[in-house]
Amino acid sequence: MDLQIALLLGQDGITNGAIYALLALALVLVFAVTRVIFIPQGEFVAFGALTLAGLQAGRLPGTIWLLLALGVVISVIEASRAVRERQFRRIPMILLVNCGVPLLLAGALFALSPAALPLPLQVLLALLVVVPLGPMIYRLAYQPIAEASVLALLIVSVAVHVTLIGLGLLFFGAEGSRTKSFTDVSFAVGDTLLQGQTVLVVVASLVLIVALYFFFERTIYGKALRATAMNRTGARLMGISGSLAGMLSFTLAAAIGAFSGILISPITTIYYDSGFLIGLKGFVGAIIGGLASYPVAAAGAILVGLLEAFSSFWASAFKEVIVFTSIIPVLVWRSLKTRHVEEE
């Protein structure tokens, strides 16, 4: 291996690692706030990428139907609850948010012929379709059992994951898609060529991470999420309800997932089930951070990216094996490091 190959692999590893880092952050966030191990995180990557690809190909992405369907189901549930509590005034708002907005979006997709729109608008439309799925799935699948054990929540996550994979196959078919490159610029660094798109992935990930940092450190809603993660009862007593925190964290997770998918789709072909493996590698990073530390999770995810890139060069058949086996020493190290309070 010479320097040039090492640079290429390093570039590849950091690009993928940046995406894994974003997903790792989303996983830590969701777990800290809701105790949900969010296996379907990867599906949002695939949905984001494939929705954008669909829009660019002039097809109506199937995710819009999912959005409409979930909107109707949530409207029925919320409206019947409002009737039971005799709060009829809330019903128009419930209908507007859950049915009206998705319908408006579907209408826009029909009317606008998104294929002809400029790229930023296409990205915006794709995000508008995919991101609301996050809080909606939280409302339907997790909120009713928010107080359940971590294991029960994990089982629900598996169910949601399998369902979304199936729907992905239904919506997008078995063949993969790539979206148009955001930029054709490339830079020469020494002997190697640096693709503009790869730089974009890394820069956009960094910007997003900094934005998340500011959200959590500087805004009252970000602080409210952190407070919920630290002390659920304390947060409730301040009026920060578990469902509000859950919705907010799932919205962020869905946005991070969909955005990651959109970032990498010009570099990698995305299939309906590609999200799972990508999400799982983010999960390895999150585990390195103990599902608790944001910076360690992000660093761990970069490490996973690099490990993957270099192992694909030396032992490409074992690439995934090496990445996922690396979790074992991490777990051993973490369990040795953790002292149980009861035993002291």
Added chain:
Amino acid sequence: MSALLSQGERVVILEVNELSVSYGKIPALHGLALKVHRGEIVTVIGPNGAGKTTLLCALMGLLPARGEIVYLGEQQGVGRSVEKLVRQGMTLVPEKRELFAEMSVADNLLLGAFDRYRVGHRDELETMDQVFDVFPRLMERRQQMAGTLSGGERQMLAMGRALMAKPRLLLLDEPSLGLAPLIIKEIFRTIAQLKKTGVAILLVEQNARAALQVSDYGYVLETGELSLQGPSRELASDERVIESYLGLGGRH
């Protein structure tokens, strides 16, 4: 007592009748009735395990309860929840304080105003200054993590955080628990001060002497039932209370 009520300006903030709470099949509270007026400090004293904390948790909506709870003239029904009560100005300072340990004192206070912020109020900084006036110690510590505070400072922060919500009814659960005598004195002085702001306070205490000194009206809770009640001054000189809760030195 009816003569007092007919004076008119004594607005009832909270009225509870036939309140019962049980943990599964085990009854914890049975047939409680109590009333809190605006600008009044009402205390519930009683021994360990009498159900004092259960009472506050039930009122706050943290525990399901049977019976009639009327808050601000509104009967609490099916839709009763912690979040709704917080919005209507009921705030609980729990026994365990439930602070956000890895956040600064200032952030803890800020989150006390979360619900007000959410409905559009933007006066959290002024409210924080008012809280700093009440607890100057919090001002000095405002950049420090809540988890590094001393016990007394934690109680001050828990109360300050609750005040950030500008409550109409403040529920205080054992504010003296685990604190040094001097600090207890300071906390109770603050409670007496808060009364002047017009907030109604329901104070649950094991430290009966201090609680009866600071309050206007008192109830004695024993094994899930109210056994005695009356104006605090009368309770403090009641023989049964002296014998069980105040000890021999009670009539100094």
